[in-house]
Amino acid sequence: MDLKRKLARLGGVGPGGKPGTSATPAPAAPVVPVPAPAVEPEAPSAEQAARVAMLRRMLGELTERHGTALRRGPPTPPPGPLPAESRTTPHGVIHVAERLLSPEHHHGSAPLAEALDAEASLVASLALQPSLAGVDFQRMLFLDTETTGLAGGTGTVPFLVGLAWFEGRSLRVHQLFLRRLGEEAPLLRELAARMAQASCLVTFNGKSFDWPLLRTRFVLNRVPVPAELPHLDLLHCARRVFKHRGSGTRLVHLEEQVLGFHRVGDVDGALIPELYFRFLRGAEGSALTPVLEHNVNDLLLLAALLGLLARRFRASGAEGKDPRDLLGFAGVALRARDPERALAFAQAAAAGDSGAVRAEALALASRLSRRGGDVRTAVANLQRALASARKEQTAPLHLSLAKLYEHGLKDLPRALHHARLCPPAESGEALRRRVERLERKLSKATRASTLDLGEPL
DNA sequence: TAGACGTCATACCATTGCAC
DNA sequence: GTGCAATGGTATGACGTCTA
Missing domain, CATH: 3.30.420.10 (Ribonuclease H-like superfamily/Ribonuclease H)
Incomplete structure (x- = not known):
C-alpha cells in the first residue's frame, strides 16, 4: 500500500484524494473532486492528526530529496548508436x-x-x-x-x-x-x-x-x-x-x-x-x-x-546415412502410430555398420512384427539382434525371446534356454519364477508326450 | 530460474491362456 | 467355471535437459 493511501486511511480524506484512488504523486495526479459524504466522518483524534502530519513531512522530504527518481525511476543514460x-x-x-x-x-x-x-x-x-x-x-x-x-x-x-x-x-x-x-x-x-x-x-x-x-x-x-x-x-x-x-x-x-x-x-x-x-x-x-x-x-x-x-x-530411411538418426526416426514413427514407416526406418538402421544400433533397430523391428501378429519374423529379428548386440544389451533380448517362444510359438525348450541366459542379477525374483514355471511346464509336456507314444513309464 | 517434454521405473488395467 | 499368472498398453511420478 502506498503512503498516500495510508495517509487517507489514517486521517480520513486528504487534500486532492480519496480512499482507493491512484498512487500517482500529487503534482502529476489530476485532482479528483470528493463528493460530500452522506454521514459526516468522525474528526481525527489529536494523536492521529500528529501521525498524519509526521508522515506528510516524511513524504515531503523524500520527494524533495529524490524528486525525479521517485516519479520516473532511475534515469536511463543516452544509448549509443543503434544496431537497427x-x-x-x-x-x-x-x-x-x-x-x-x-x-x-x-x-x-x-x-x-x-x-x-x-x-x-x-x-x-x-x-x-x-x-x-x-x-x-x-x-x-x-x-x-x-x-x-x-x-x-x-x-x-x-x-x-x-x-x-x-x-x-x-x-x-x-x-x-x-x-x-x-x-x-x-x-x-x-x-x-x-x-x-x-x-x-x-x-x-x-x-x-x-x-x-x-x-x-x-x-x-x-x-x-x-x-x-x-x-x-x-x-x-x-x-x-x-x-x-x-x-x-x-x-x-x-x-x-x-x-x-x-x-x-x-x-x-x-x-x-x-x-x-x-x-x-x-x-x-x-x-x-x-x-x-x-x-x-x-x-x-x-x-x-x-x-x-x-x-x-518423408524418405522413410531412404535418405540419411547415420543409423543412429534412422533409429531415432523409427522411434518417432512408432510413437506416431505409423508402423510401416517405423519398420522401414528400423530396417534401414539395421543395415548400418554400428552393432549396438543394429541390435536396437532389430529389437524395434521385432516389436513391430509382434504387434502385427508375425511371431516368427519377430523371433528372427531378435535372433539377429542378439548376434549384433553388446554384452549389456543381451538381457532384454533373451527375455523377449523367452516370452515369444513360450507364448507365441509354444516352444518350451527354447523359451527355457533363453530364460536361463538372462543375467539373474538383472531380473531377480521374476526371472526365477519364470525359469521354474517353464521347467514345470516342460517336464509335464514331456511326460504327456511320453504317454502319448505309449512308452513304458 | 521456469516450464515443456524427454526417459525410466513402477503401477494398474483388460485380456488371454493355463491348471485344477 | 474359477482363479492365477503373464501379456501389452497406458498412466503416473521422479528426475534430466534445454533456452539467455
Whole structure:
C-alpha cells in the first residue's frame, strides 16, 4: 500500500484524494473532486492528526530529496548508436534490423526454402502433435528471442525479438530491437501484428522459454496478449530424432553435427545479457552486432532444421546415412502410430555398420512384427539382434525371446534356454519364477508326450 | 530460474491362456 | 467355471535437459 493511501486511511480524506484512488504523486495526479459524504466522518483524534502530519513531512522530504527518481525511476543514460533502423509504425517507434534471403540460401547443408515443402500431416507426426495436421506451414513464423537473462519472471526482458517468415520462397528476417528498457509496448504490438498474420510459431525450446517470457511482457506492458498460435517446438523433435548421437541436443551441436554449419566469431549465449547492459550504459551499438548475427543464425537454423527433418522423415530411411538418426526416426514413427514407416526406418538402421544400433533397430523391428501378429519374423529379428548386440544389451533380448517362444510359438525348450541366459542379477525374483514355471511346464509336456507314444513309464 | 517434454521405473488395467 | 499368472498398453511420478 502506498503512503498516500495510508495517509487517507489514517486521517480520513486528504487534500486532492480519496480512499482507493491512484498512487500517482500529487503534482502529476489530476485532482479528483470528493463528493460530500452522506454521514459526516468522525474528526481525527489529536494523536492521529500528529501521525498524519509526521508522515506528510516524511513524504515531503523524500520527494524533495529524490524528486525525479521517485516519479520516473532511475534515469536511463543516452544509448549509443543503434544496431537497427528506427521506423514509425501505427504502434509507435520500433527499431528493426531487416534482411531478405534468397530461395537458394542454405544454412550449412540445408536449403532454407525446403521448410516450405514440409507437409502439415508429416510435421504433425514428426512433432507427435496431431493438432498441427491442419496448419498452413506456408505462413509459419520463426521466432527466437535474446533476453537479459534466463531467470524468467518479471525481471527478464527480451531485448531482441527475431522473426522470420517466407515471402514466396525467400525468407524475410525482422529483428525487433529494444532501444531502452521501458519501451517494449511498440515492439510487442509489432510482434502481435506479425503473429496475427501467421498460422503457427516455430521455435527451439520456445514452449518453455521464449513464449512464456513474451506472454509475461505483454501482460506487464498492458498490451493485449495475442491469440495462442499452434506451436512447433523443434527442440523436442530434434531430441527424439538425434538422441542416439549421445552429444546432447543443444542448438549449436545440432547445427554443427547435423547441418555441418560452423559459426565463426559467434557470441556465447551467456555473454549476451552483459553486452546489452553495456549498450544501455552508453556503449557503441556495434558491440551488439554479434548478438544480432547470433539471433539470425538461430532463425535460419530453425528453417533449415525443419526442412531437413521433414525431408528425411518423408524418405522413410531412404535418405540419411547415420543409423543412429534412422533409429531415432523409427522411434518417432512408432510413437506416431505409423508402423510401416517405423519398420522401414528400423530396417534401414539395421543395415548400418554400428552393432549396438543394429541390435536396437532389430529389437524395434521385432516389436513391430509382434504387434502385427508375425511371431516368427519377430523371433528372427531378435535372433539377429542378439548376434549384433553388446554384452549389456543381451538381457532384454533373451527375455523377449523367452516370452515369444513360450507364448507365441509354444516352444518350451527354447523359451527355457533363453530364460536361463538372462543375467539373474538383472531380473531377480521374476526371472526365477519364470525359469521354474517353464521347467514345470516342460517336464509335464514331456511326460504327456511320453504317454502319448505309449512308452513304458 | 521456469516450464515443456524427454526417459525410466513402477503401477494398474483388460485380456488371454493355463491348471485344477 | 474359477482363479492365477503373464501379456501389452497406458498412466503416473521422479528426475534430466534445454533456452539467455
